[in-house]
Amino acid sequence: MQDMMTKFEYDLTKQFDVMVRGQLEPAISVTLNAPSSKNITECSILKQAFFRSLPKGEDVELNPDATVDDMDGDEIIILLSMSDSVELGEVLAVAKKLFSSTGIGSINGDTKLTSELINMISMDDLESMVGKYLVNFILASALKRMKQKQLEASQT
Amino acid sequence: MIQLTDAAVIANNEVVAIIANSLKYTEGFGEQTMRAASIGGGKTEPIYANDVETSLSDLMFELPTTPENIALVRSWKANTNQNAFQIAGSTPEGEVTRTFTQAAVLNNYEVGIGSETSIPVEIKSNPAI
Numbered sequence: 001m002q003d004m005m006t007k008f009e010y011d012l013t014k015q016f017d018v019m020v021r022g023q024l025e026p027a028i029s030v031t032l033n034a035p036s037s038k039n040i041t042e043c044s045i046l047k048q049a050f051f052r053s054l055p056k057g058e059d060v061e062l063n064p065d066a067t068v069d070d071m072d073g074d075e076i077i078i079l080l081s082m083s084d085s086v087e088l089g090e091v092l093a094v095a096k097k098l099f100s101s102t103g104i105g106s107i108n109g110d111t112k113l114t115s116e117l118i119n120m121i122s123m124d125d126l127e128s129m130v131g132k133y134l135v136n137f138i139l140a141s142a143l144k145r146m147k148q149k150q151l152e153a154s155q156t
Numbered sequence: 157m158i159q160l161t162d163a164a165v166i167a168n169n170e171v172v173a174i175i176a177n178s179l180k181y182t183e184g185f186g187e188q189t190m191r192a193a194s195i196g197g198g199k200t201e202p203i204y205a206n207d208v209e210t211s212l213s214d215l216m217f218e219l220p221t222t223p224e225n226i227a228l229v230r231s232w233k234a235n236t237n238q239n240a241f242q243i244a245g246s247t248p249e250g251e252v253t254r255t256f257t258q259a260a261v262l263n264n265y266e267v268g269i270g271s272e273t274s275i276p277v278e279i280k281s282n283p284a285i
Contacts, residue, residue: 019169019240022258114169 005136007033009109010129014122018107027107027117030129032099034137042098047138049091050076053083073131076139095130160252163245165217167232172225175218175274181243181254184213184283213284215241215256218274221267229275232261241279256281 010030017024035043081088096118099105105113118126163179165172187210192200219225232239237260244253259281267275 019166019242019257022235022238022240024240024255024257111169116166116171117169 005034005140007031008132008136010125010132012121012125014125016120018111018117020108020111025108027120029108030099030113030121030125031106031109032129032133033104035098035104039098039101039104042094042101043138045094046091046098046134047142049080049086050134050138052085053080073128073133073135075131076134077127077131092126092130095133096126099129099133158247158249160245160247163243163252166242166244167228168235168239168241172228173220175220178216178218178274178276179243180214180216181256181284182214183254184211184281186211186283211283213254213256213281215243215259215279215281216277218276221269221273221275225275226267229261229265229277232277232279236260237281239279239281241281254284256284258282 008031010032012027012029015026015028018027019025077088080086080091096115099113100115100118102112105118107113107117111117121129162176165174165179187207189205189207191203191205193203195201219229237258239259239261241256241259242253243256245251256279259279261277262280263276263278265275265277
């Protein structure tokens with residue numbers, strides 16, 4: 001069974017200043033934790049956006065042997081951008097709300113990622129973070145369920 | 157010329173809603189003195205002195221009395237001088253941004269409870285940058 005990642009760290013390409021213990025420090029990385037059922041609304045919207053962006057009219061199946069290493073976050077964003085069924089702006093807005101939720105995002109591993117700090121992240125960094133989050137948490141759970149189904153089917 | 161009438165207040169990376177028209181700050185240049193030194197013949201030369209002890213910024217504003225703001229100001233007090241504030245305001249003619257590091261709430265603030273009361277906060281910090 002594929003191990004589920006619980007968090008990942010994203011290195012910012014464009015740094016900005018963040019207030020930490022009364023001083024200004026450069027924001028170097030963003031740590032994003034896996035969502036919980038508290039974030040059910042945002043996660044559902046993001047998951048639906050991804051699956052709605054997949055090509056239709058063909059037999060599309062997720063390769064159950066594929067791992068998250070085979071998926072690229074930036075490719076996911078391109079897929080979402082090209083889809084007629086998905087509004088990328090709404091996806092990014094939902095992702096921003098998710099990342100600023102309690103327990104999800106932090107700057108440099110210790111400072112809470114607030115809405116104000118998210119607004120300082122560059123567009124390129126935000127899109128890359130959203131893509132990577134979709135790959136590591138949203139898609140990973142779908143792959144896990146498919147593998148479980150395959151295992152159950154082979155045992156019957 | 158257009159008057160700068162409001163500015164966003166950001167405290168420890170969170171935007172804070174304040175009472176309109178209550179925000180004031182000092183740049184932190186402190187106080188200076190000028191004395192006249194005699195050089196003879198009735199002439200004087202000014203001696204300028206900077207009192208570095210006063211080189212701190214003041215930041216003052218009022219917050220609406222809400223349970224959230226009461227907890228917020230308590231947390232600023234508890235942080236001693238480990239807070240950081242930023243104000244940012246703009247007009248079509250330009251913008252002003254100031255950052256106040258190592259900020260502390262020094263006043264024994266009153267929490268007014270009523271229909272139009274507020275929490276006046278007085279903060280001292282490093283000179284604004």
